[in-house]
Amino acid sequence: MRFRIYRYDPESGAAPRVQEYELDFDAKGKKVLDALIAIKDTLDETLSFRRSCREGVCGSDGVNVNGNNVLACVTPLEGLKQPIEIRPLPRLGVIRDLIVDMAQFYQHYRAVKPYLINLDPEPENERPQSPQQRAELDGLWECILCGCCTTSCPSFWWNPDKFLGPAALLQGYRFIADTRDQATDERLDFLEDPYRLFRCHGIMNCVEVCPKGLNPTAAIGKIKSLLVKRAL
Amino acid sequence: MNSSQIPKRTFDAVIVGGGGAGLRAALQLSQANLKVALISKVFPTRSHTVSAQGGITAALANVSDDNWHWHMYDTVKGSDYLGDQDAIEFMCRNAASAVYELEHMGLPFSRLENGKIYQRPFGGQSQNYGGEQAIRTCAAADRTGHALLHTLYQRNIAARTQFFDEFFALDLIRDDEGTVLGVVALEIETGEASLFEARATLLATGGACRIFRHSTNAHINTGDGLGMVLRAGLPLEDMEFWQFHPTGIPDVGSLISEGVRGEGGYLVNKDGEKFMQRYAPNALDLASRDVVARAIAQEIRAGRGCGEQGDYVHLKIEHLGADKIMARLPGIRELSMQFAGADPITDPIPVTPTAHYMMGGIPTNMHGQVVSPVRYGPEEPTPGLYAVGECACVSVHGANRLGGNSLLDLVVFGRAAGQHVLEYLRDNPFPRPLPQDQVDKARARLARWDKPKGTETVAGLRDEMQRIMQDHCSVYRNEALLKQGLAMLDKVQARLPDAALSDHSRMFNTARLEALELDNLMAISRATLVSALARTESRGAHTREDFPLRDDDRWLRHTLYFQGAGEHLDQLDYKPVRLKPLTVETFQPKERTY
Numbered sequence: 001m002r003f004r005i006y007r008y009d010p011e012s013g014a015a016p017r018v019q020e021y022e023l024d025f026d027a028k029g030k031k032v033l034d035a036l037i038a039i040k041d042t043l044d045e046t047l048s049f050r051r052s053c054r055e056g057v058c059g060s061d062g063v064n065v066n067g068n069n070v071l072a073c074v075t076p077l078e079g080l081k082q083p084i085e086i087r088p089l090p091r092l093g094v095i096r097d098l099i100v101d102m103a104q105f106y107q108h109y110r111a112v113k114p115y116l117i118n119l120d121p122e123p124e125n126e127r128p129q130s131p132q133q134r135a136e137l138d139g140l141w142e143c144i145l146c147g148c149c150t151t152s153c154p155s156f157w158w159n160p161d162k163f164l165g166p167a168a169l170l171q172g173y174r175f176i177a178d179t180r181d182q183a184t185d186e187r188l189d190f191l192e193d194p195y196r197l198f199r200c201h202g203i204m205n206c207v208e209v210c211p212k213g214l215n216p217t218a219a220i221g222k223i224k225s226l227l228v229k230r231a232l
Numbered sequence: 233m234n235s236s237q238i239p240k241r242t243f244d245a246v247i248v249g250g251g252g253a254g255l256r257a258a259l260q261l262s263q264a265n266l267k268v269a270l271i272s273k274v275f276p277t278r279s280h281t282v283s284a285q286g287g288i289t290a291a292l293a294n295v296s297d298d299n300w301h302w303h304m305y306d307t308v309k310g311s312d313y314l315g316d317q318d319a320i321e322f323m324c325r326n327a328a329s330a331v332y333e334l335e336h337m338g339l340p341f342s343r344l345e346n347g348k349i350y351q352r353p354f355g356g357q358s359q360n361y362g363g364e365q366a367i368r369t370c371a372a373a374d375r376t377g378h379a380l381l382h383t384l385y386q387r388n389i390a391a392r393t394q395f396f397d398e399f400f401a402l403d404l405i406r407d408d409e410g411t412v413l414g415v416v417a418l419e420i421e422t423g424e425a426s427l428f429e430a431r432a433t434l435l436a437t438g439g440a441c442r443i444f445r446h447s448t449n450a451h452i453n454t455g456d457g458l459g460m461v462l463r464a465g466l467p468l469e470d471m472e473f474w475q476f477h478p479t480g481i482p483d484v485g486s487l488i489s490e491g492v493r494g495e496g497g498y499l500v501n502k503d504g505e506k507f508m509q510r511y512a513p514n515a516l517d518l519a520s521r522d523v524v525a526r527a528i529a530q531e532i533r534a535g536r537g538c539g540e541q542g543d544y545v546h547l548k549i550e551h552l553g554a555d556k557i558m559a560r561l562p563g564i565r566e567l568s569m570q571f572a573g574a575d576p577i578t579d580p581i582p583v584t585p586t587a588h589y590m591m592g593g594i595p596t597n598m599h600g601q602v603v604s605p606v607r608y609g610p611e612e613p614t615p616g617l618y619a620v621g622e623c624a625c626v627s628v629h630g631a632n633r634l635g636g637n638s639l640l641d642l643v644v645f646g647r648a649a650g651q652h653v654l655e656y657l658r659d660n661p662f663p664r665p666l667p668q669d670q671v672d673k674a675r676a677r678l679a680r681w682d683k684p685k686g687t688e689t690v691a692g693l694r695d696e697m698q699r700i701m702q703d704h705c706s707v708y709r710n711e712a713l714l715k716q717g718l719a720m721l722d723k724v725q726a727r728l729p730d731a732a733l734s735d736h737s738r739m740f741n742t743a744r745l746e747a748l749e750l751d752n753l754m755a756i757s758r759a760t761l762v763s764a765l766a767r768t769e770s771r772g773a774h775t776r777e778d779f780p781l782r783d784d785d786r787w788l789r790h791t792l793y794f795q796g797a798g799e800h801l802d803q804l805d806y807k808p809v810r811l812k813p814l815t816v817e818t819f820q821p822k823e824r825t826y
Contacts, residue, residue, distance in 0.1 A: 009737065010739050011737050011738065011739055029571075029573070040691075040742075040743070041689075041691035041695075042691070045689075045691075045733060045734045045735045045743040046734065046735040046737070046743065048740055048741075048742050049742070050274075050278075051451050052274055052278040052279075052280070052450045052451055052452050053278070053280065053282060053283050053450045053451075054450065054451060055283065055484075055486045055567060055570075056566070056567075056570065057282050057283055057375075057378060057563070058274075058277070058278040058279075058280075058282050058283070058450065059277065059278065060274065060275075060278045074570050095421060095739070095740055096739055096740040102275070106275075110389055113390075114386050114389065115338060115386040115389060116337065116338030116386075118336075122336050123336075124332075125292075125332055125348075126331075126332055126335040126336075126341070126348060126349050127335060127336065128346075128347030128348065129343050129347055130343060130345075130347050131343045131344070131345060133343075134340065134341075134342065134343045137340050141340045141372075141379065141382070142375060142378070144277070144282075144378070145277055175338075178338070178340070180338065181338075
């Protein structure tokens with residue numbers, strides 16, 4: 001199989017480049033991450049990338065393959081056009097090869113206060129929540145923070161420091177939607193901002209790329225309609 | 233090498249590992265306004281806790297009649313009586329409050345119609361000490377580990393815990409009196425080592441199933457804390473006990489939750505026979521994991537496996553219907569489609585026993601203090617050192633862990649250890665002098681990989697080691713097989729000094745990380761083979777074909793493995809099982825059937 005992989009060595013002083021690899025590999029049933037590991041183990045130990053769970057739940061290995069943001073570990077090799085071009089997630093700083101600097105992404109995540117705020121005395125047992133109320137959280141809490149959505153969003157490309165991006169906004173809404181949370185107003189106050197929220201123009205790249213099948217655009221839409229309702 | 237060159241950071245406590253156990257302990261300390269550093273080799277939500285699926289066990293009695301005494305009985309029985317009954321009582325007694333606490337933190341549990349936390353049946357659960365199936369495992373769909381890990385991380389953000397993400401711990405700093413004073417860690421991005429000085433060090437580095445070729449575990453599960461402990465002269469406990477989960481996807485290893493059988497799934501062989509009725513006539517597919525794993529292995533051996541190679545069996549859930557599968561097992565369906573090419577709504581899932589969990593680990597008491605025999609008894613605390621979670625051996629899981637008890641272990645003992653650290657810090661307010669030679673030793677581990685040329689590669693040796701462990705120390709073991717495995721491992725270990733890297737860069741050098749991890753994996757493989765060879769009985773997950781019966785007269789005791797040097801490389805010692813619970817009567821060992 002033929003690969004073209006983005007390489008950047010921060011210690012060399014050299015500009016980033018694309019390196020070609022020819023890997024003798026039976027692709028049947030295998031994923032992009034399997035190929036990256038095989039290249040590292042047998043051809044080139046210096047090729048660097050993140051990986052952990054290798055089954056699409058930890059969010060370590062978001063990369064851009066043939067122009068699409070994907071998780072390397074759940075993307076089948078079969079059916080990919082060769083040479084397979086693998087690049088780091090777009091718009092974030094590159095630390096080395098396929099490893100990007102996620103600091104900005106995590107900062108936006110922390111900014112939405114991604115934790116339950118409830119100042120009532122803690123009950124003896126669980127706080128009740130009906131299955132219907134709980135169902136409001138489905139499609140929100142499953143986010144794995146891989147960054148595929150945010151780094152595919154043109155609004156984020158233009159204003160990475162000011163626009164929170166789909167992943168952080170999805171988590172913002174996850175707590176607004178939770179019947180146990182009491183900070184909806186405070187959360188909406190923070191989000192009511194021309195950049196943080198309103199740079200989303202419904203381009204929907206995030207929906208297309210999310211490896212978990214989540215829909216950040218819909219969540220952003222719900223935040224916007226809550227803001228409208230509140231203003232009336 | 234001058235140790236004064238290495239930057240020093242000082243904290244009250246340092247926690248190594250950002251999974252469920254490390255995060256729960258960190259929360260306890262941050263909320264008490266202590267200065268705590270959590271160092272993790274990956275961003276915390278990449279930790280392996282995220283892969284836990286089925287749930288967390290607690291006798292809430294939301295669905296079936298239940299209480300913690302029954303949970304305790306099941307856990308003792310499941311452990312094949314090797315679990316320490318004081319620690320098991322502590323865990324089961326505190327289970328309900330631990331789960332309610334997680335709910336209060338915001339964990340999105342699935343719900344019952346009455347608004348209470350959803351619970352599902354799991355293997356080895358009973359009412360009334362071995363009676364009817366209990367329904368005890370609390371779940372957030374089939375992504376409970378994800379929900380738990382993210383919730384705990386989020387609470388730590390709120391508590392403003394100081395995180396050192398992508399720092400790799402190299403070694404403990406331990407002075408002549410045995411007190412642990414912190415760790416030396418490598419900042420992965422810069423490649424620079426620094427010293428984290430702390431009056432208390434807590435290891436929460438997770439499991440090590442990457443010693444096997446096929447495992448459900450993440451790539452990062454290389455047992456780094458265990459390697460550090462062995463190098464510091466401390467023992468590992470019960471390393472012969474590794475859980476082979478009955479249902480992993482063949483080759484790939486991905487876990488198919490026990491919750492699938494809890495929701496009504498069942499196993500069949502190539503003849504379509506529900507074979508569990510021959511192995512566990514009462515509990516059937518919800519027998520304990522060791523029992524089901526052996527049953528599947530037997531079917532495969534007898535030529536009744538499915539597929540061209542006959543090396544797996546089928547797990548069927550079509551009869552549950554698409555709605556229930558989508559609501560309760562969406563993650564399983566995704567994994568099955570991605571890695572087995574089977575949509576469980578219409579097709580059976582291929583499964584085979586796969587290395588999943590390390591019951592053994594760093595010996596601790598129920599406060600999380602690392603204990604070892606020093607002078608006065610088998611369990612003297614090591615001042616300043618704690619261990620929690622899969623890397624620790626409390627021992628609540630004994631010879632076989634029950635499903636749903638590992639997430640519980642993380643939060644109950646993470647909290648307990650955090651609490652004990654608070655007391656320890658209060659009683660030990662001043663730092664002690666740092667032994668310089670220890671710092672230099674840790675840095676030498678790093679410098680060793682600067683060696684320019686070698687005849688062996690890290691990937692090559694790791695692959696050989698994993699094959700040896702898979703072929704010689706799997707579900708079924710015997711003396712000849714283990715001895716041969718140990719002889720082969722000897723040879724591989726002897727070649728380790730000849731290994732070198734071709735990547736000598738500093739910044740984000742993942743090849744060097746893998747080399748450092750290999751040191752830990754090799755030491756753990758060795759501890760496993762030596763401990764397994766010595767235990768001439770079958771108990772829980774340790775099945776010796778040449779000693780098929782449990783032998784309580786000789787073996788109702790814990791193994792301790794020390795790493796020596798030269799001719800005395802492997803040293804074994806033993807300590808008694810704590811059969812006396814805290815308040816209730818002992819569950820006396822008896823024959824274990826399901």
